[in-house]
Amino acid sequence: MKYDVVIGLEVHVQLKTVSKMFCGCGTQAGAEPNTQICPVCLGYPGTLPAINGEAVRLGAIAGMLLDSEIARCSKFDRKSYFYPDVSKNYQITQYPHPICIGGHLDITVGGAARRIGITRIHLEEDVAKSVHHATFSGVDFNRCGVALIELVTEPELRAPAEAVAFLQALRQTLVYAEVGECNLEQGNMRCDANISLRPAGAERLGTKIEIKNLNSFKAVQAALEHEIVRQADLLNAGGVILQETRRWNADAGVTESMRGKENAHDYRYFPDPDLLPVVLSAEQIAEWRATLPERPAARRARLAAEYGLPPYDAEVLAAERPVADFFEAVARRCGNGKAASNWIMTEVLRLLAESGTGIEACALTPEALGDLIALVGRGTINQPTAKALLPELFSRGGDPAALVRARGLGQVGDAHVIAEWVETALADNPGPVADYLAGKQAAAGYLVGQVMKLSRGKADPKQVGALVARGLEARRGGESGSGAAQAPGVVL
Amino acid sequence: MKLIDLEQLSLQQAATALRQRDFSSFELVTALLEAIHRRQGELNAYTWVDEQDALAQAEAADAALAAGRAGALLGVPLVIKDNISVAGQPCTCASRILDGYRAPFDATAIERLRSAGALFVGRANMDEFALGSTTEASCYGPSRNPAAPGRVTGGSSGGSAAAVAGGIALGALGSDTGGSIRQPASFCGCVGLKPSYGRISRFGAVACASSLDQIGPITRTVRDAALLLGVMAGPDTRDSTSVDQPVPDYVAGCEGGVRGLRLGLPRDYFAEGNDPEVTACVRRLADRCRDAGAEIVEVGLPHTRYAVATYYIIMTAEVSANLARFDGVRYGARADDPQSPEDLYCRTRAACFGSEVKRRILLGTYVLSSGYYDAYYLRALKARTLIRRDFEQAFAGCDALLAPVSPTPAYPAGMGQADPLALYLGDSYTVAASLAGICGLSLPCGTTAAGLPVGLQVLGPAFAEDRMLRVAAACEELHARERGGRP
Numbered sequence: 001m002k003y004d005v006v007i008g009l010e011v012h013v014q015l016k017t018v019s020k021m022f023c024g025c026g027t028q029a030g031a032e033p034n035t036q037i038c039p040v041c042l043g044y045p046g047t048l049p050a051i052n053g054e055a056v057r058l059g060a061i062a063g064m065l066l067d068s069e070i071a072r073c074s075k076f077d078r079k080s081y082f083y084p085d086v087s088k089n090y091q092i093t094q095y096p097h098p099i100c101i102g103g104h105l106d107i108t109v110g111g112a113a114r115r116i117g118i119t120r121i122h123l124e125e126d127v128a129k130s131v132h133h134a135t136f137s138g139v140d141f142n143r144c145g146v147a148l149i150e151l152v153t154e155p156e157l158r159a160p161a162e163a164v165a166f167l168q169a170l171r172q173t174l175v176y177a178e179v180g181e182c183n184l185e186q187g188n189m190r191c192d193a194n195i196s197l198r199p200a201g202a203e204r205l206g207t208k209i210e211i212k213n214l215n216s217f218k219a220v221q222a223a224l225e226h227e228i229v230r231q232a233d234l235l236n237a238g239g240v241i242l243q244e245t246r247r248w249n250a251d252a253g254v255t256e257s258m259r260g261k262e263n264a265h266d267y268r269y270f271p272d273p274d275l276l277p278v279v280l281s282a283e284q285i286a287e288w289r290a291t292l293p294e295r296p297a298a299r300r301a302r303l304a305a306e307y308g309l310p311p312y313d314a315e316v317l318a319a320e321r322p323v324a325d326f327f328e329a330v331a332r333r334c335g336n337g338k339a340a341s342n343w344i345m346t347e348v349l350r351l352l353a354e355s356g357t358g359i360e361a362c363a364l365t366p367e368a369l370g371d372l373i374a375l376v377g378r379g380t381i382n383q384p385t386a387k388a389l390l391p392e393l394f395s396r397g398g399d400p401a402a403l404v405r406a407r408g409l410g411q412v413g414d415a416h417v418i419a420e421w422v423e424t425a426l427a428d429n430p431g432p433v434a435d436y437l438a439g440k441q442a443a444a445g446y447l448v449g450q451v452m453k454l455s456r457g458k459a460d461p462k463q464v465g466a467l468v469a470r471g472l473e474a475r476r477g478g479e480s481g482s483g484a485a486q487a488p489g490v491v492l
Numbered sequence: 493m494k495l496i497d498l499e500q501l502s503l504q505q506a507a508t509a510l511r512q513r514d515f516s517s518f519e520l521v522t523a524l525l526e527a528i529h530r531r532q533g534e535l536n537a538y539t540w541v542d543e544q545d546a547l548a549q550a551e552a553a554d555a556a557l558a559a560g561r562a563g564a565l566l567g568v569p570l571v572i573k574d575n576i577s578v579a580g581q582p583c584t585c586a587s588r589i590l591d592g593y594r595a596p597f598d599a600t601a602i603e604r605l606r607s608a609g610a611l612f613v614g615r616a617n618m619d620e621f622a623l624g625s626t627t628e629a630s631c632y633g634p635s636r637n638p639a640a641p642g643r644v645t646g647g648s649s650g651g652s653a654a655a656v657a658g659g660i661a662l663g664a665l666g667s668d669t670g671g672s673i674r675q676p677a678s679f680c681g682c683v684g685l686k687p688s689y690g691r692i693s694r695f696g697a698v699a700c701a702s703s704l705d706q707i708g709p710i711t712r713t714v715r716d717a718a719l720l721l722g723v724m725a726g727p728d729t730r731d732s733t734s735v736d737q738p739v740p741d742y743v744a745g746c747e748g749g750v751r752g753l754r755l756g757l758p759r760d761y762f763a764e765g766n767d768p769e770v771t772a773c774v775r776r777l778a779d780r781c782r783d784a785g786a787e788i789v790e791v792g793l794p795h796t797r798y799a800v801a802t803y804y805i806i807m808t809a810e811v812s813a814n815l816a817r818f819d820g821v822r823y824g825a826r827a828d829d830p831q832s833p834e835d836l837y838c839r840t841r842a843a844c845f846g847s848e849v850k851r852r853i854l855l856g857t858y859v860l861s862s863g864y865y866d867a868y869y870l871r872a873l874k875a876r877t878l879i880r881r882d883f884e885q886a887f888a889g890c891d892a893l894l895a896p897v898s899p900t901p902a903y904p905a906g907m908g909q910a911d912p913l914a915l916y917l918g919d920s921y922t923v924a925a926s927l928a929g930i931c932g933l934s935l936p937c938g939t940t941a942a943g944l945p946v947g948l949q950v951l952g953p954a955f956a957e958d959r960m961l962r963v964a965a966a967c968e969e970l971h972a973r974e975r976g977g978r979p
Contacts, residue, residue: 039597043817045590046599048731078861080811084833089816108838139821196566269859270869273810274730447880 002200003232007163007193007224008155008208011170012148012189013180015058021125021147022049022092029186033131033140043087043143048274051076054145056099059123062149062179063100064292066118066170070285072100072122076191076275079267084129085137093150094271098122099278105173106297116166117154123278124148125488141235149179155194155205160224164217167191172296176321192283196241197231204233207241211255213248223248227255251442295441299324307337310452316345322359323349326366333370336377343373347387351394363397364390372400380404382411382461384452413460415467418451421459422467425450436472444468494808496523498824499659503568503716504743506662507560510557510567517557517567519787521550522611524569527660530806536635537645537655539574540582541562541614549611556609561681563609564723568614570605571661572651574615575622576707577696578602582614585698586630587620589818589844591825599696600731601665601707601724601910608723616664617651621815622672622700624648625915626908629848634905639681640944643902646679648672652710653680663720664710669700670803671897671922673708674934678897678947683964684710685717686956689929690735693728694722697869701810704803704926714935714965718742737955745958746965751785753963756890759794761921773938773946780961780970781894791886791893795878796924800916802879803874805859805921812856857909858977880928883953892963893951897934901944931957937971 020027023040028325042048056255060070060134078092100121108116130137136291151170157163160313180190186425191214196206211227214220214333226248231241244254245264294302302313317327323344331340339420349371352359389403412418425447426433430472436443451464496515510517511851526544532538546569572578575585577595579602585843598606599932606612610771619629627650628634635650638658639644649666653676666673677684685708692707699705709720710877722743727736757778762771782788820840821824821833827843830836845853859868885894898918908915925932930953937948948967952960 040756042822044596044823045583045593045817046575046583046595046696048695050730050732080813080816081836082819082833084819085823087817089819090813206924253723261670266862267864268811268813268857268863270813271862273701274733275732378977 001232003197003228003235003238004020004198004200004202005158005195005228006155006159006205007160007195009151009153009157009163009166010192010194011151012126012190013151013174013182015055015147016147016178016180017054017058017147019052019053020145021052021123024146025145029145029188031142032140033142035376036142037144040089040140041090047093049272051275051278052147052475055123056280058147058179059099059121059149060285060288061177061282061292062151062174063103064172064289065177065179065295066100066103066105066121066151067105068118068121068292070280071097071099072280072282072285072345073097074278075123076123077269078272081265081267083127084137085140085144087144089126091125092272092275093124094122094151105169107162107169109161111161111164114162116156116162119152119154119421121149121151124150131348134275140285149278153232154155155196155208160221160228163193163224164221165221167217172319176295176296181254184214184341187215191220192216193220193224195227195231197228197235207243208247209241209243209255211244211248212258213250219248219250222250222253223255224404226253231256235307272442293321294374303327307331308342309337313341313345316349317341318409322361328358329366330370330373333367334373334377336373336413339373340370347390348394351391355395358439362394365393365397368398368400371445373402375404379411379413379460380406381405382458384461385409385457387470388457409458412458413463415463418455418463419467421451421454422471425468426471427455433475438477443471447472497519498523498527498662500712501662502713503663503711503719504713505570507565509517510553513557515799517528517550517553517569517611518547518674518959520567521546521611524613524660524662531638531660533637533658534636535654535658535955536633536775536917537617537651537658537660538614539584539630539632539651542581546613548612551611553609553611559863561609563607565605566609567611568609568618568660569613571614571616571652571655571664572612572668573618573649573664575698575700576665577698579719582615583698583781584615584631585621585920586618586632586704586768587818587844587846587849589824589840590630591819591844592788593824594931597853599695599707600693600728602684602696603628604724604726605720606668609650610641610723612786612811613768616655616661616666616754619648619650619672620849621698621811622648622667622669622705623640623811623848623852624672624908625675625904625919626903627648627651627654627676628905628908629846631846633949635754636905637680637902640679640902640921640942642905643944644788644905644907646676646902648676648906649684649710650676652682653677653684655683656680656710657682662712665704665707665708665720667700667709667933668926669695669704669808670926670941671919673710673950674897674922674932675919676946677710677934678936678949679902679941679945682710682712683706683714683717683968685723685933685936685957686925686931686933686959687721687725687806688735690733691737691931691957692724693731693734695730698849701807702814704807707803713742714933714961714968715746717933718961718965725957733739735955740958742961743960746933748962748966750963750966753892754787754789754890755963756789756791756893758793758796758886758888758893758895759790761895763899764897766896767940769940770896770898770900773940774894774948777937777948777967777971778894778973780974781967783851784966789890790892790919791884792923793879794876795882798875799879799924799927800873800920800962802875803919804916806858806876806927809850809860809869810856812853812860815845831866847932848912859979863944876927879924881950883928883930888952891952892960893949894963894967895949895951897949898945901940901942901946913961925951928954930954931960933960935964935968937967
């Protein structure tokens with residue numbers, strides 16, 4: 001039997017705030033256990049939460065980026081359940097009145113564009129982390145109380161690849177606006193997936209299964225693929241899907257039952273009497289909206305149009321906001337978008353990957369790269385010289401024009417000088433010359449290289465190519481009748 | 493050692509005497525500790541006293557006085573209900589579950605009293621987690637009413653009231669969720685003030701029902717209550733529900749009398765079921781107010797009959813969530829050798845919570861459960877709105893209300909064991925003001941033939957503490973005149 005797959009996601013994103021959602025504790029990742037705690041986030045008797053305004057702002061920004069309606073009045077509720085990582089044994093979250101309502105995000109999978117609906121985004125506090133040892137367990141409360149948003153999608157994703165594409169697009173969008181870091185592996189973005197199957201073309205939704213512990217894009221893809229096969233097999237064998245929560249076991253490559261519907265928690269939500277409603281004025285919302293950065297999709301389109309870049313280049317450059325910013329600065333500086341794109345996509349991104357640094361952290365400024373490209377464009381230096389200079393500019397910084405002057409790297413364009421080097425190279429390399437004349441065209445490239453070497457890299461490569469070709473052809477004339485007549489015509 | 497009359501001394505008198513060097517803070521605290529020694533066994537008002545620490549605080553205050561430092565309460569000792577955090581002191585809420593816990597911080601109210609120079613000499617007994625109205629539900633055993641042997645102190649701030657009325661504290665803090673300051677003050681014969689919701693920061697007061705709780709003073713005089721209120725009142729960034737309203741000079745506001753004021757008697761608070769002596773005492777003082785130039789009018793608070801039911805739904809719902817944090821994981825008592833988190837929770841909470849606490853947690857869990865929320869909690873919120881409107885309408889026609897605090901004087905000890913519901917109904921005249929968030933004050937207005945104190949409740953609109961205090965101070969003086977003396 002054929003089935004349609006229906007997937008919805010619940011995504012938690014840690015907001016990039018300096019302090020926690022309801023107290024002044026820090027949010028630095030990787031700190032020693034229980035060093036970023038205070039009586040408030042530990043739920044000590046008599047303590048009260050106080051809302052972090054920056055978390056509210058970032059939650060609203062997230063909604064604006066996803067075209068949500070921003071609630072003029074949202075409210076915090078208590079979600080009660082006993083667990084050692086919930087310090088008060090209730091979590092402060094938003095239930096009937098979230099900060100963002102509705103919205104959507106566009107994704108492209110296999111060339112097809114789709115718009116995925118978003119149900120809601122709400123603010124809440126993170127829970128602590130249980131650490132299990134051989135004979136006891138510990139709780140690290142550093143994360144307890146950290147500000148989160150939870151985003152819930154409509155059940156509109158139709159395949160695992162769409163779920164992954166959604167998460168990637170979401171991540172890109174939120175990272176762009178510096179709402180969060182959105183790293184699944186590091187746990188500052190977390191995802192639960194709801195998935196159900198229904199006979200192809202059927203209207204009624206099947207029974208949904210919630211999958212937890214999806215801590216990489218790979219896990220999302222694999223767990224959903226596994227679950228589709230598991231559910232289809234079960235249905236084909238005449239079985240019934242019972243609503244339950246399952247856990248992805250990445251090692252075994254299977255989902256495992258955690259709890260059934262009958263064991264579902266009754267969270268006993270009720271409005272948190274310690275907190276006032278979050279009321280946002282139209283002016284406040286407008287003020288925040290004015291600060292929104294260009295969204296990734298819009299920037300892709302603009303880069304392509306404004307700088308005449310192919311779609312692929314625009315996509316790569318727009319993928320991360322700092323790279324896009326860097327590109328635009330370089331392009332403005334050198335006045336050549338295509339060259340700026342080529343340099344960044346090939347050289348700079350490679351150097352970044354090799355060194356493991358971010359584009360903001362490396363010593364290369366957009367001004368320096370722009371100047372370097374301009375020096376090539378004006379013919380002051382040649383491309384190989386520029387490429388040779390880049391690693392140094394990348395790791396140590398500096399002014400390319402000054403380096404070129406100090407080291408005498410200026411390009412040699414004098415045809416007489418180059419012709420002399422060519423003559424020397426041809427005379428010193430009779431073997432390759434003979435090879436060329438015997439029809440081995442690649443030998444010409446070797447000879448060009450020899451000329452560049454003689455010039456210590458400074459000769460204008462275009463002129464070198466032309467003069468080597470001319471010199472070789474001149475030699476062909478001198479050897480006529482030696483059987484080289486069948487040599488292919490040379491076009492350089 | 494100078495003779496200090498701890499039975500009569502008010503906070504104002506003590507502060508003045510200390511400023512004038514009539515006696516030192518050390519002498520005052522020494523006398524107080526001696527009195528505590530004498531009477532604590534009988535009253536059981538304190539749960540903890542650290543004599544060394546109290547004397548050290550007194551010495552520091554004496555040094556500050558000698559250095560010419562000012563402070564409205566400099567060198568004046570207070571007793572604090574055992575659910576309000578004082579840094580370094582126990583804060584057990586009279587529960588075994590907080591055995592061994594010491595607060596690592598000052599409540600905001602304590603911080604402000606400390607800045608004014610007050611000393612914190614001990615912790616006052618209470619019903620466990622402020623859930624009760626007799627101070628019998630304490631892991632330290634019941635406090636006893638200094639005015640009436642064999643009768644309860646009332647509660648939950650019974651230790652505070654017993655200490656102040658019994659001459660072993662000059663002033664105290666209590667907390668009031670549905671009458672827990674006003675009712676014990678009334679039962680023991682002292683003054684108890686519940687501020688408007690949001691008037692004093694709740695930060696540091698262990699939450700019972702967060703939308704109702706307020707810290708407030710229990711004192712011997714209305715002006716003492718005004719003095720403590722003025723020090724503690726005002727907004728606090730650590731409590732979002734505290735309100736940024738001006739804090740007038742409450743002590744100065746006590747002057748003025750009742751002439752020209754219109755005072756309301758809510759007929760729903762003078763019901764058939766009242767003890768006739770209670771009704772008579774309250775009406776008599778209302779008559780004195782009329783004699784003094786006040787206009788007395790009858791007003792209706794028609795939703796009063798829903799107040800107890802509404803209160804016990806909202807309060808227990810909030811209690812069930814607020815008390816979830818006491819689980820043995822981070823502080824306080826914990827069961828030995830737990831096999832799992834669940835085992836730890838169950839055995840810790842089963843062993844360390846008293847039966848009244850368990851009853852209210854169960855009730856609260858029930859009313860918030862899926863399928864019951866709309867029928868109970870949501871309807872209770874609607875009823876709360878109606879009760880609030882009752883008061884708004886009443887205050888549209890009068891400046892303050894005069895009413896009994898409780899339908900009866902202090903209950904016989906042990907009465908609530910057999911019939912908890914009877915105790916809940918005894919809260920009828922205090923819970924409505926809490927639900928409405930308005931301010932209320934209890935002051936002595938007479939005694940029954942059997943010698944039991946009777947309290948008069950003065951209710952004022954939200955954040956009209958100054959007006960309420962003016963009426964209360966006038967009533968205090970009228971009552972004193974009636975008894976043939978001054979307070």
